[in-house]
Amino acid sequence: MPSLTDSLIVVSDLDGCLIDSHTQQWSAALPVLDSLREHNIPVILCSSKTAAETIAIQNELGLQGEAFIAENGAVIQLNDEWDDHADYPRVINGDTHESIRKVLEELRQSEGYKFTTYDDVDDAMIGELTGLTPKMIALAKLQEASQTLIWRDSDERLSAFSEQLNNLGLCMMEGGHFWHVLDQRGGKGSALTWLIDQYRQREGRRPTTIGVGDSPNDVTMLDVADYAVIVQGYSKQPVVVKNDNPQRVYRTQAYGPEGWCEGLNYFLGSSV
Known part of the structure; x- marks a missing residue:
């Protein structure tokens, strides 16, 4: 199981996970977000939303300056502190x-x-x-x-x-x-793989990753992550990951932000 003391990154989808897809609210997730911030654990937003939307949501959630993945992996924004990176501030994967x-x-x-x-x-x-x-x-x-x-x-x-x-x-x-x-050069999985490698190069070790998603477009991201939280969702298609080992994958009972908290509490303990 991952630990709050690890070199850890949480990579999360937004709609249906961190954000309620019906109300667009995230208040239920704030206690866990606050705890992750206190432990200096980056929360990397990874969704179909645009970079402009994601930056606005980061500001609301107190995640300003963190790296993020937008438009299902077609856009990768680098951490604000990485202004010396050759691809700063963002990478576009493929066609416009x-x-x-x-x-x-x-x-x-x-x-x-x-x-x-x-x-x-x-x-x-x-x-x-x-x-x-x-x-x-x-x-x-x-x-x-x-x-x-x-x-x-x-x-x-x-x-x-x-x-x-x-x-x-x-x-x-x-x-x-x-x-x-x-x-086809985009995709959440390929974007996360690239971003993890940037963290490895800068920090000298590969971070442990927990991916959180609720729909089929999250699968490649969940496959790349070391641990996967599959939040109960509304997609007609099942979320099927390659390695569905119960030690690696947790499927929540709750939907939305409540499910997001449930999954992270499962892997990190109620102290989070």
Whole structure:
């Protein structure tokens, strides 16, 4: 089991984990967040949200300056103290949002696929779909290297669409509510692997990692992490990890921030 005295990093998804996906609240997680901060344990946010959204949430949570992974691994922000790093302040993995947007539009026009993206709808519709405030909606639209997609076609057409994207070097990932299209060079697992290596190089040892996620797009991150918390979620698809050893993986009973605390308490003890 990991310990609060280890060289430890917590890597966490946001919606459905640290943040309630229905209310967008995180107050239930604050006691554990405070304890991790007191023990100087970094909490690396790792989600489908944009860098702009993530920075705003970091400020709310008291995690300013920490590294983070945005847009499902397509964007990696480095720790503020790493301003001597060659890739500071952030790394973009693969194609840009604009490039991906053009590919999706071409496929929609040529093949007649039925889907809606954030670029297609107004702020009011995004607010209705997500429960985000006007301020956070504006930040959610600042995608740098991915596209958020609401599929409105059949499952058979989804498979064909996904295959075409794969042939073009892109991929689809299912989140808690939406699909996300990004370059195949992205992904939470590859982003976390790269970020762990940066910590190893700077600190002289590989940190122990606890990953926290609730949906299929978290799987690669959970596979890379030394320990995995799978928070009870709402995805139609199961969260299936490669190494499901009970000593490594804990599945919570509670949802959202309560489940987030439950999982970390399981691995780190109630003192956290």
